[in-house]
Amino acid sequence: VSFEGPNDPLNPRNWSLTKRVFCTFNVGMIALVVGMAASIDSAVIARAAKDFGVSQVAEALATGLFLVGFGFGALIAGPMSETVGRNPVYFGSLAIYMLFLMGAGLSKSLGAQLVCRFFAGFFGESPLSTVGGSISDMWDPMNRLIAFPIFATAGLMGPVTGPIIGGWISQSLNVSWRWVEWVSIIASGTLLVSLLLFQPETYEPILLQWKASHLRQLTGDKRYVSVAEIQHLSFSARMLTAVKRPFIMTIQEPTIMLWTGYLTVVYLMLFGFLDGYTFVFQQTYNLSDGITGLLFLGIGVGLILAALCLTPLLYRWAKKEITKLQTEKPDGSARIPPEFFLWYALIGAPAIPISFFWMGWTAYPHVSIWSPIVASVFFGFGILSVFVSTYMYLIDMYEVYAASALTMITLVRYVASGGMIEISLPMYKNLGIHWALTMLGLISLVFTTVPYAFYRFGPWIRSKSRFAK
Structure with missing residues (x-):
């Protein structure tokens, strides 16, 4: 089973321009929101360190370990999205990442905060790495010259936005420094709802698997299979590679x-x-x-x-x-x-x-x-x-x-x-x-x-x- 010619509407590259722009913006916001969560804690280092009774260098680990988690999370993002599709990675990883952000916000000790921030970064990286794949799914190489810089701008604006918001939280005596985590959760939750409601799957092998499965159900003919089903690799094999x-x-x-x-x-x-x-x-x-x-x-x-x-x-x-x-x-x-x-x-x-x-x-x-x-x-x-x-x-x-x-x-x-x-x-x-x-x-x-x-x-x-x- 494959796409029905170069103009098959099932192919994400043949969706309307409006739909592709909206979907690109939707997943591009992941880079902004997760990048903001990575850096926003840096603005409240002094207040958090005083609260936990530790040095500012020790409290800076809350940001540092989030970034280290980002790095190691990249190892699983690719094979995960190429096995189960883009959307399950977006939905599952963002939900787990938000739970660890909540844990960081509720932490009573530096150790608990650092563990939660590390795993928030680890799971937050998976949807971030998958965004590039979604953009490649929807845009041909020529139009990627326009789509990719938009994603890159959003991705780099994230670490810039964090200190802007965090700075005002740090300055306010009426707001706890822990609001840096609550703001991140609110932004991430809003984005997750948008993805759940409006983001279609874009990964070609998964779309063709769905098409083959639908044809088998309609006709009862088991010969309808996709390339991914013929050349099936286990998840463990993909991970090892x-x-x-x-x-x-x-x-x-x-x-x-x-x-x-x-x-x-x-x-x-x-x-x-x-x-x-x-x-x-x-x-x-x-x-x-x-x-x-x-x-x-x-x-x-x-x-x-x-x-x-x-x-x-x-x-x-x-x-x-x-x-x-x-x-x-x-x-x-x-x-x-x-x-x-x-x-x-x-x-x-x-x-x-x-x-x-x-x-x-x-x-x-x-x-x-x-x-x-x-x-x-x-x-x-x-x-x-x-x-x-x-x-x-x-x-x-x-x-x-x-x-x-x-x-x-x-x-x-x-x-x-x-x-x-x-x-x-x-x-x-x-x-x-x-x-x-x-x-x-x-x-x-x-x-x-x-x-x-x-x-x-x-x-x-x-x-x-x-x-x-």
Whole structure:
């Protein structure tokens, strides 16, 4: 059993534009809500630490372990959604993640809070990783140039939104710091209801399984089967492959090593700001918790500007490129090379070191606060560019093995980010904001060469890979 031709309405890519846009927005909100839950606790570290009678570094583990849980949750997300479909992962994982958030909010000790936050991150990552699969189900590669940056913007806005909301909770003496968990649960619960009511299944093998089952019931003919039913792999076999292959590919593929390192560095800087903003803005300019959190909007503005400026530009370039290639290869084999997707980073990546040097050496009481705020806009512009290029390049380069490549990137960057939460407090205290940001700027400057190197040598590197197309 397969789809009835290229225009079969059962195929999610043939749904109406309105339906696909709505479904993309619906699952895209998962990235925003779960990302917000990851970072929102960072705004109430001082109050929670005082309540539990522990140091702020110890309480910072509530955010750090959530991110570590994110990383390990990525190992099960792919095979889970490819076995039972996208929607069961969304519904089941979000429900369990919300229960652990509730446990974190009700915890009477630091230990209980940390355990609950870790497992909230573990189960919260599964629906987050599945979103990319849903977008691929609904959009062809050309239209993915528009759909994926929208998802990426929502995903990166999540960690930015958390401190904005959490800052006002931290500042209020009439509201318990535990409301950071209740706000996350309310947002997640609203989203879960929307998914339950309006989100259709999009995974092709599951849709064809349903079709084959329906035809068997109608006709009584057991010969109606889907490809997935013929080539059935047990869940344990899928899990074993999913756990092993990312590590094997990372060892054998320098491409994955370098992009993992680059995106990990970007995330270290992003989550390092959860503590760093206290030093850069609150202490320098004597701001309240709420206003300090509000300044994360600068990064959000940068994310939106990158999506609005680069996406239409590169979509037009892609259409011109594909037209040119179709003229050269009229046999229908024309396809944009993966290196095209590096243009996001080629344009935006330099904004990251620029933002750190700018912010690091203008964050003084005698310099206008607008200077480091504008620098944060450049940071947001840069991180979206690098994120989109990394994912779209690896998806197009590795195709059927892309999930394994992205699993390793997710695992490493979130586990490392969890550690960054712990070291950023002493780093900013010991180095001072000027040298801490200068150091981060120098590190990001070194990694800025990665997209340029792959744009130049990418075809040669792909020719040596046994996994790349």
